[in-house]
Amino acid sequence: MFERHFVAYGVRIGLRTDSRALLDALEQDPVRIPLPFGWRMVGDHEPDAPVSVRYELLTGGSGGTCPSYRVYAGVDLVADVARLTDAARALAAHAEFLVAERAPDHLFVHAGVVGWEGHAVVMPGVSFAGKTTLVQAWLEAGATYYSDEFAVLDRDGRVHPFARPLAIRDGSTALTRRVPVAALGAETGTTPLPIGLVLVTAYRAGACWRPRRLTAARTLLALMRHTVAARGNPAHSMPILKQAVSDGMAFVSLRGDARQLVALLRRHRPILSAAARRGGL
């Protein structure tokens, strides 16, 4: 068995394979076999070094006839697929989620994030809420890209980039394709930003934007609703969320077309300016 150790957002991860060639491919062919976002290989990959989780990527199908790849997280089977690319994606999806749950110094909130005039616009929501669409609309309007999946908050409440390629759905299906942000003509943020605006919204066809402002406490509640590590350690999550919501503004409403909403928000300079005066936009 061959093993490498990685670190992502303070979480140490072991990756063990039964093929040296496979391990080399992981290290050298990030296009075909992308590592999970944020993974950084560490040198002291002693097999006995403690890890938060150890993945195994094994070759050979369970039926023994067709070539296949199996991914294990500990003893749990995560994927049993025919293509190495699919195995790598399964590993990435599982690992990103695990990191989001266990990151010791960051708090992962499901949200789309863009940078706008030095502040982060955070749009929390579950999958299918239209986060990526709204992020895309902001990018088209000139915002910088931070994430379409997670608002990664540090202990000061600032948002760090989680700038993996956008997962754009085809139509109404759940099938996504990864689109690099560069393909959208936008730039990716590189520095952590304070939150200036929180938009608690979800798409509904034909809906009008009728914003209701949220207080800081209710904004915290809205972010907590989409925080991966919300349960179990309030001493970790609550101070971070408090810092995150302390200066920005937050609105809640259903929305219709994403571009129209972004255009509307950009036209309402007084609101955005007020946020800016308070330290936000």
Added chain:
Amino acid sequence: MYPRQSPTTHTEQLGDEGSVYDWARGQVHALNPTAARVWRLCDGTTSPDAIAAALRVEIGIPEADAVVDLTLTHLASLHLLELPIESRGDRPAATRRWLLGRGVAAAMLPAIYSIVAPCPVEAQSPRPGAPTLTSLSPNQGARGTTVAVTLTGTNLVAGATTVTVSGSGVTVTNVTVSGASSLTASAGVGTSLTANFVIDPTAATGARTVTVTTAGGTSGSLEFTISALPGLPTVSVTASANPVAGAATTFTITAAPAPGSGATIQNVRVTFGDATPAVDLGAVSGPTTTQHLYAAAGTYILAATATDTGARTATVSIQVVVAAPGSPTLSVTASANPVAGAATTFTITAAPAPGSGATIQNVRVTFGDGTPAVDLGAVSGPTTTQHLYAAAGTYTVAATGTDTGARTATVSIQVVVAAPGSPTVSVTASANPVAGAATTFTITAAPAPGSGATIQNVRVTFGDGTPAVDSGAVSGPTTTQHLYAAAGTYTVSATATDTGARTATASIQVVVGAPGSPTVSVTASANPVAGAATTLTITAAPAPGSGGTIQNVRLTFGDGTPAVDLGAVSGPTTTQHLYAAAGTYTVSATATDTGARTATASIQVVVGAPGSPTVSVTASANPVAGAATTLTITAAPAPGSGGTIQNVRLTFGDGTPAVDLGAVSGPTTTQHLYAAAGTYTVSATATDTGARTATASIQVVVA
């Protein structure tokens, strides 16, 4: 105790707002400024009044007391306070509507927004719909128990479902959602969950509502009923009589589970109070006996502890007085049906232990009513003593016998003394009461046996509106008379009252008749004879109560002779009548009283024919031939014949001519000389003026 924040909370202050994380329930709450201010002051040392004062000063909230009450109630309902808020009984519970009506701005009212902190899957997945509940099993539990329940429904999220039981006193633990997958699209969403309901012993009984809350919302409710703790089992123990050291004493233990507890008795442990090991009787049902041998005389505390299958216990202890060997024996009995105020007789039988060589020196009796004990002294065999209980009740009578060796034995009984009974009374009326005549009532009243009382008074009411009559203290049957003015049915009541003011009443109905007709009767003298006067006796009387007198009695004799009016008579009256000829005649007497009421009585009189005369003859003693013999003839007409003796003819039997003595009255003598000795028949024939004859003969032996 003042309101205190639950120790399972983490609070972040956001300006004047608050954000509270309750990790015991996995909930996060946003508190508006009012709620946050109250929350900050829930430190266990600040009273609600002080919190209200702070709100008045800092925020200027009117009706601050009610606002604080409302906020605390809301916080308590979310389980954010350490203990349930006690009701402040001096004013009604505040409501938002009431406060708005009192002019409190809506923004000043407490507002708390809550979510269930999501699990990682929930945080990114489309939120499942609001949970639903379809069943709860079991749906009841007793105070002081922990009930493992299963809830079924939909949209139950693993790790992110909160189970809430309304009210206070029920803590929900170990919530586990099952039927959830970790790899499917509905990851973490299950259809059933298990949880433990820890029911506080002080939880209020009754129906509660159970809801579950997830990030998708809150379900409808199901009912869970909290019942009182199952009752404890019961146990009782009795010891055999007169336990003696060195001999087995038998104990009867009766243990039973509490009705409705569904339990059974799992064990009964008996300790005998003499340092010997306890005895476990195991599972028992109904009375069970066990024996124990006390080594020495003394008083021991025996304890029996019954434990049911629910681990509930009940213990009973009794004192066992174990006598030394050879102690006297003692028994005491009470007379039947003891009554307060009457003497109760106790029979105490004390005897020294056989072979002890002792005698009973004294028996002390205590009666259990606080009166001094009585020492009966040296007794032999059954001895009685009497005691008077002043009041009804149950008393413990104890007798302690002491023999000349100073050994004692004690026995006690319980005497149930009843309250004295009521007196008795009865009333009867004389027969055939008639209006206008006195009716006699006999009242018999007596105090209740054993009451120690006497009859103080008997009051009689006659039912005709006349005043009641008090007979005063009576003893035995007592009579009183009453005159009813008119015929009718009357209710006569007699109420006896004894010296204890206890009463008894007896009532009868008296039918008073109208006054009747006079009465009359007639009788004739014996053997009436034609030609001789027959005496008739007429007795006439007015009817009792009629107020009249006999005005006349008319007599008819049945022989065609005129009727005779006797006029006003009183009592028996006689009159004579002479029937001319023998025959049967109807004599009628008609009495008429001054009210013109009449009564007639008739008899038949059989009048006989007149009888023959009578005659007898006697001779002088020792008649001798040749000497005159004197013959005495007595002839008389028949009584009532009206005749006289016209002649008596005498024949001497010796052939000499008869001699006619003529009309004689009374005894008549004549002399005759027999010529020779011999026996001669002398005959005398009397003839009365009615030509009726009679003859008498004698034999005369002449010497």
